[in-house]
Amino acid sequence: MIAVIKQGVPETQIDNLVNWLETQSVSVHRSQGVYNTVLGLVGDTTHVDIELLQNLEIVETVTRISEPFKSANRKFHPKDTVVDVSGVKVGGGHFAMIAGPCSVESREQIIEIAKQVKQSGATLLRGGAFKPRTSPYDFQGLAADGLELLKEAKKETGMPIVTEIMNANHLPLFEDVDLIQVGARNMQNFELLKELGRIRKPILLKRGLANTMKEWLMSAEYIMAGGNEQIILCERGIRTYETYTRNTLDLSAVPMLHELTHLPVMVDPSHASGINWMVKPMAMAAAAAGADGLMIEVHNDPKHALCDGAQSLTPEQFDDVAKRVKHIREAI
Numbered sequence: 613m614i615a616v617i618k619q620g621v622p623e624t625q626i627d628n629l630v631n632w633l634e635t636q637s638v639s640v641h642r643s644q645g646v647y648n649t650v651l652g653l654v655g656d657t658t659h660v661d662i663e664l665l666q667n668l669e670i671v672e673t674v675t676r677i678s679e680p681f682k683s684a685n686r687k688f689h690p691k692d693t694v695v696d697v698s699g700v701k702v703g704g705g706h707f708a709m710i711a712g713p714c715s716v717e718s719r720e721q722i723i724e725i726a727k728q729v730k731q732s733g734a735t736l737l738r739g740g741a742f743k744p745r746t747s748p749y750d751f752q753g754l755a756a757d758g759l760e761l762l763k764e765a766k767k768e769t770g771m772p773i774v775t776e777i778m779n780a781n782h783l784p785l786f787e788d789v790d791l792i793q794v795g796a797r798n799m800q801n802f803e804l805l806k807e808l809g810r811i812r813k814p815i816l817l818k819r820g821l822a823n824t825m826k827e828w829l830m831s832a833e834y835i836m837a838g839g840n841e842q843i844i845l846c847e848r849g850i851r852t853y854e855t856y857t858r859n860t861l862d863l864s865a866v867p868m869l870h871e872l873t874h875l876p877v878m879v880d881p882s883h884a885s886g887i888n889w890m891v892k893p894m895a896m897a898a899a900a901a902g903a904d905g906l907m908i909e910v911h912n913d914p915k916h917a918l919c920d921g922a923q924s925l926t927p928e929q930f931d932d933v934a935k936r937v938k939h940i941r942e943a944i
């Protein structure tokens with residue numbers, strides 16, 4: 613971190629600042645320019661409050677040289693992380709296909725969809741049991757019963773299961789869940805993230821509705837700081853001024869995150885677009901951009917789905933998307 617001191621600041625004030633900084637476990641290298649004094653802060657600067665420093669009257673500017681995320685940073689871990697979800701590898705050249713309904717609705721529904729998406733090449737089965745709905749009057753998911761049905765579908769098909777957690781108190785119910793999803797609305801639920809850092813189970817961390825990539829990586833850092841390093845990031849579209857699509861798919865997140873972090877990056881074209889027919893081109897584009905996997909909503913009867921029917925593919929449509937994505941991956 614580099615702090616430039618304003619012109620004409622008396623030496624004693626600069627000394628006071630240097631002394632204060634040195635109490636925060638950084639060493640300070642001072643250099644005198646023609647007009648300004650420049651302070652180079654060396655060491656672990658994670659405890660230095662950059663905003664506080666920036667707002668001091670004697671400070672002109674402060675620049676961070678290294679990123680505030682350490683565990684997630686590719687600079688310190690150049691090799692791709694490969695996350696193992698009960699035998700299904702994600703990242704480092706391993707492509708995962710998560711498919712299934714937005715919500716688990718019944719035994720017949722989840723088992724039928726599970727069998728069909730597996731046949732089309734899906735490697736992980738999704739299905740929401742605890743649903744984060746905008747309206748409290750909408751279907752909230754089958755909760756613990758939904759998790760039981762997911763487990764039955766896993767037993768029936770052998771596919772590892774992915775489902776969203778909204779409350780750390782529910783963790784005991786998630787014992788047999790293979791990949792725990794943190795949804796967009798909880799990306800910055802720091803107490804939940806800390807609890808997930810304490811367990812040793814892969815986490816699918818979706819991007820918040822209006823969060824920057826840096827904020828997203830800092831959320832991954834929360835989990836990793838607790839010792840759980842098995843994280844998959846999932847871009848699911850962000851809030852913009854556009855209204856024709858449910859969200860705006862930020863595909864630039866894929867190459868940018870591959871540059872910044874060693875963690876796998878997946879894309880959810882279903883929530884990103886909100887429109888059934890747009891899932892296919894967006895899924896193909898995500899694969900072309902180098903995503904480590906896709907998460908796609910599939911329903912056996914989208915018209916009567918209890919949640920997100922408009923963006924859900926039929927199993928036949930999913931089969932076509934899976935084939936196209938395979939071709940794209942072969943081409944690149």
Ligand code: PEP
Nearest residue numbers: 740795796797818848883
């Ligand atoms: C979901 O995947 O079921 C979901 C609610 O997605 P998001 O958190 O991205 O809105």
Ligand code: MN
Nearest residue numbers: 714909919920
């Ligand atoms: Mn959904």
